[in-house]
Amino acid sequence: xxxxxxxxAVTGSSGAGTTTVKRAFENIFRRxxxxxxxxxxxxxxxxxRMAFRAAAAEHSKxxxxxxxxxGPEANHFEKIEEMFKxxxxxxxxxxxxxxxxxFEAEEHNKHFNLTxxxxxxxxxxxxxxxGTDLLFYEGLHGLAQxxxxxxxxxxxxxLGIGVVPIVNLEWIQKxxxxxxxxxxxxxxxxxxxxxxxxxxxxxxTPQFSRTHINFQRVSTVDTxxxxxxxxxPTPDESFVVIRFRDPKGVDFPYMLNMIPDSFMxxxxxxxxxxxxxxxxxxxxxxxxxxxxxxxxxx
Numbered sequence: 001x002x003x004x005x006x007x008x009a010v011t012g013s014s015g016a017g018t019t020t021v022k023r024a025f026e027n028i029f030r031r032x033x034x035x036x037x038x039x040x041x042x043x044x045x046x047x048x049r050m051a052f053r054a055a056a057a058e059h060s061k062x063x064x065x066x067x068x069x070x071g072p073e074a075n076h077f078e079k080i081e082e083m084f085k086x087x088x089x090x091x092x093x094x095x096x097x098x099x100x101x102x103f104e105a106e107e108h109n110k111h112f113n114l115t116x117x118x119x120x121x122x123x124x125x126x127x128x129x130x131g132t133d134l135l136f137y138e139g140l141h142g143l144a145q146x147x148x149x150x151x152x153x154x155x156x157x158x159l160g161i162g163v164v165p166i167v168n169l170e171w172i173q174k175x176x177x178x179x180x181x182x183x184x185x186x187x188x189x190x191x192x193x194x195x196x197x198x199x200x201x202x203x204x205t206p207q208f209s210r211t212h213i214n215f216q217r218v219s220t221v222d223t224x225x226x227x228x229x230x231x232x233p234t235p236d237e238s239f240v241v242i243r244f245r246d247p248k249g250v251d252f253p254y255m256l257n258m259i260p261d262s263f264m265x266x267x268x269x270x271x272x273x274x275x276x277x278x279x280x281x282x283x284x285x286x287x288x289x290x291x292x293x294x295x296x297x298x
Contacts, residue, residue, distance in 0.1 A: 002088030003295045006134045007156055009084075009142025011041075011211070012163030013204050014069075014196075015174025021163055021215065022138045024281035028289050029136075037132040039083065041139010042098035044076045045069060049120030056195075068192075070140065070199035077144050077151045080137075084156035087128075087135045097123045133293060143207040154210045159288060162211035169219050169233065171226040190227060215281065216241040217274060238274030241265070242284065251287075258283050 008025070012018040029036050047055055052074060059067035067073065087093040098121075099105045105117045112124055128135075143154035154160060165173065171193060178184040178192075208214055217240050219233040244250050247268040255270055256262050259280050262272040272280045 002156075002158065003298075005088050005091040006158040006292050006296065007084045007088055007137070008036075008134060008159045008161070009137040009153075009157045010161045010163065011137075011140065011142035011207050013140065013170060013200065015170050015177055016163045016165055017173065017217065018138050018163045020278060021161055021281060022136075024278055024285060025136060025289075027282060028286050032286070032289060032293065034133045034289065034293060035129075035131065036134050036136040037087070037093075037095070037128040039095055039135060039137040039139075040097060041137065041141060042100070043096050043122065044080050044083075044139070044141070045074055045098065045122075046076050047074050048098075048122055066195055066198045068196040068199045070196045070204055072146045072149070072151075072203070075141060075144075077141060077146045077153065078149065080141055080144060081151050081153040081156060084135070084137075084153055088156050088158075091132065092130065093128055093135070094125045095128055096125045099123065133296065140204065141207070143210045144203060145206065146203075154207070158292065160207075160211040160213075161285075162208040162214035162216075164208050164214055165217040166219065166223075168223040168226040169217060169238075172223060172229045172232055175226070175229075176232050186227060212245050213284070214241075214243045215277070216243070217277070235274035235277060240272050240274055240277045240280065242270040242272065242280065244268045244270075255280075255283060 010018050010021045010025070028034070045052070052069070055074070056067045059065070069075070083093045083095070097104075097108060099108055099117055099119055101119050105119055108123050109115055109117045117123060141153065143157060143160050145152045145154065174193070175186050175189045178189045179186065217238050219238045221233050221237045223229060223233065245268070252264060252270065256264070259272050259276055262270060262276070262280070265271050
């Protein structure tokens with residue numbers, strides 16, 4: 001970890017809602033005039049769209065129906081760790097982007113002065129901009145480990161944030177997002193969930209024991225069968241359970257005073273109404289960012 005060049009990692013499964021946390025950080029960065037180098041987790045996959053499909057088909061042919069984007073075979077865990085370490089040591093590193101859509105392809109082609117980038121591929125690697133205050137990662141594997149290869153990205157992370165809805169709610173969000181944004185049927189998304197499950201258990205969930213703060217949304221409506229849910233529970237139909245790994249020094253009285261209808265459920269756990277999730281994130285994270293930048297200056 002590095003006081004001079006801090007690394008922040010926001011990590012969560014597909015459909016967990018890490019974008020909400022990213023927006024909260026963006027608001028803080030803007031208000032505090034913090035210049036962040038942003039790293040997208042998708043860019044650290046090891047296979048582009050076509051290569052992944054081919055690899056998944058080959059694994060299935062050989063009897064392995066659990067090849068997924070969640071595991072080390074489809075990701076550069078070692079590059080995530082190398083990126084975090086290099087930035088912490090020098091304030092610089094290389095990054096690339098995964099091209100999600102034709103619109104992004106057009107933008108990246110302009111940026112890299114290319115013509116052949118298309119949806120589903122990676123851009124070339126490039127140096128991040130100089131003079132950044134911190135590195136901000138958002139994706140699946142911000143605190144990933146692979147004990148077989150001695151990889152532990154989390155040891156270079158100064159602030160790790162987990163975004164972890166209860167699993168049925170996470171699945172509802174994923175099913176609806178995949179249908180709305182990608183045109184996938186519910187059946188196709190369920191197949192993806194089943195294929196990913198072993199890697200989800202081995203490589204995704206253990207990260208949330210290593211994070212500094214977890215935000216877990218818990219619905220207050222029936223989600224017993226997530227595969228038939230007609231809509232996603234609204235923020236007002238949920239609570240957010242916020243767990244601090246180390247409660248020492250956390251100003252809980254201030255947070256309880258600032259966040260209406262919040263309460264403590266344990267000595268290290270704050271519970272807030274779902275509709276106050278973004279507000280609570282900024283109340284909690286802004287002082288941490290301020291302290292991080294002050295330590296950097298020192």
